Amino acid sequence: MQKKILLADDDPDVVEVVSMLLEDEGYEIVTAKDGAEALEKIKLENPDLIILDLLMPHVDGFAVFDMLRDPRYERWSKIPVVILTSVREEVSNRRYELETGRKMDYAAYLEKPADPDVLLETISRLLSER
Secondary structure (H helix, E strand, O other), rough: OOEEEEOOOOOOOHHHHHHHHHHHOOOEEEOOOOOHHHHHHHHHHHEEEEEOOOOOOOOOHHHHHHHOOOOOHHHHOOOEEEEEOOOHHHHHHHHHHHHOOOOOOEEEEEEEEOOOHHHHHHHHOOOOOH
């Protein structure tokens, strides 16, 4: 069965390139251009994996990540989240910890521009573990 990936990023170029890369590997791609749309698509599409940018308009990726830990999203809390962002990992972790008092427990963290082979290997590994 085809695995479904939600790609949440506000940069149309990133969405286009990553979508093409993943579709070529046989994945079904659902996209969201901001965090609010990502939260809606999580409920509607029930993806197998989420690729999440942290810096997006309206509702950012930090808020999406936090909502996935909320009891209202418990059904989706075990979906692996791959952070794909231009923010350095230690900066993101520190900001999230200061804002929420918790550590980020993502499945993988990749800084843009991510190596396509590393992205594909990471996604393949995470989906095979499910």
